[in-house]
Amino acid sequence: AQSVAQPEDQVNVAEGNPLTVKCTYSVSGNPYLFWYVQYPNRGLQFLLKYITGDNLVKGSYGFEAEFNKSQTSFHLKKPSALVSDSALYFCAVRDDGGISSGSARQLTFGSGTQLTVLP
Amino acid sequence: NAGVTQTPKFQVLKTGQSMTLQCAQDMNHNSMYWYRQDPGMGLRLIYYSASEGTTDKGEVPNGYNVSRLNKREFSLRLESAAPSQTSVYFCASSSSGRYNEQFFGPGTRLTVL
Numbered sequence: 001a002q003s004v005a006q007p008e009d010q011v012n013v014a015e016g017n018p019l020t021v022k023c024t025y026s027v028s029g030n031p032y033l034f035w036y037v038q039y040p041n042r043g044l045q046f047l048l049k050y051i052t053g054d055n056l057v058k059g060s061y062g063f064e065a066e067f068n069k070s071q072t073s074f075h076l077k078k079p080s081a082l083v084s085d086s087a088l089y090f091c092a093v094r095d096d097g098g099i100s101s102g103s104a105r106q107l108t109f110g111s112g113t114q115l116t117v118l119p
Numbered sequence: 120n121a122g123v124t125q126t127p128k129f130q131v132l133k134t135g136q137s138m139t140l141q142c143a144q145d146m147n148h149n150s151m152y153w154y155r156q157d158p159g160m161g162l163r164l165i166y167y168s169a170s171e172g173t174t175d176k177g178e179v180p181n182g183y184n185v186s187r188l189n190k191r192e193f194s195l196r197l198e199s200a201a202p203s204q205t206s207v208y209f210c211a212s213s214s215s216g217r218y219n220e221q222f223f224g225p226g227t228r229l230t231v232l
Contacts, residue, residue, distance in 0.1 A: 004161075009159070032217055032218045034220060036223075041225075041226075042225060042226075043123070043209055043211075043223030043224050043225050043226055044162070044209070044211075044221075044223040045223070046220040046221070046222070049218065049220055051218045090161060090162070094217050094218075095217075096217060096218075106152075106164050106167060106177060107164070107221065109161040109162040109163075110161050111159055111160060111161045112159075112161055
């Protein structure tokens with residue numbers, strides 16, 4: 001079975017400081033990894049994804065994420081946080097449906113991390 | 120482009136009542152999804168439709184039914200609402216393919232008394 005863990009329910013960071021939101025995953029095959037952001041009373045918005053290739057993925061609004069296969073992690077990062085980055089962030093995973101992964105599986109989401117950027 | 124639209128935005132039901140949540144997308148996507156979001160649990164997949172004419176159960180299908188009316192529309196029906204179905208419901212769509220991102224609607228906040 002595939003799963004995602006976001007170990008921190010809440011992350012606080014000062015404006016202008018770098019931020020990291022952590023995500024680890026478990027899949028049978030190779031992972032497709034996604035980050036989404038949710039602002040209050042809104043639907044989820046796609047930020048970035050890792051499919052294959054370069055381990056550092058760049059996405060919207062200055063966010064990036066680093067894929068680490070040995071640590072099964074896909075942490076979201078931003079060099080300089082903005083107050084407007086305050087939101088709920090979700091990591092999600094789907095396996096690539098390879099021979100070892102069994103039946104097709106849909107996207108599995110983590111429980112979310114609330115990011116608060118303090119002015 | 121409106122993207123993914125959902126109606127209604129809010130709904131209050133009494134236990135045992137029924138209702139249908141509507142979803143439509145104008146991005147010509149083949150795949151559509153219904154999720155529920157509960158505090159501390161992320162999003163859980165209720166049903167999905169990989170293409171027009173097909174539907175499949177997700178992680179939490181009990182108490183729900185779906186209809187893929189056409190390529191644009193995917194509805195979710197609660198036949199006999201229960202308090203445990205109090206949640207925020209999101210519809211999403213995507214192009215076919217495991218690596219394609221999903222686009223989400225604004226959500227429906229449902230309370231069952």
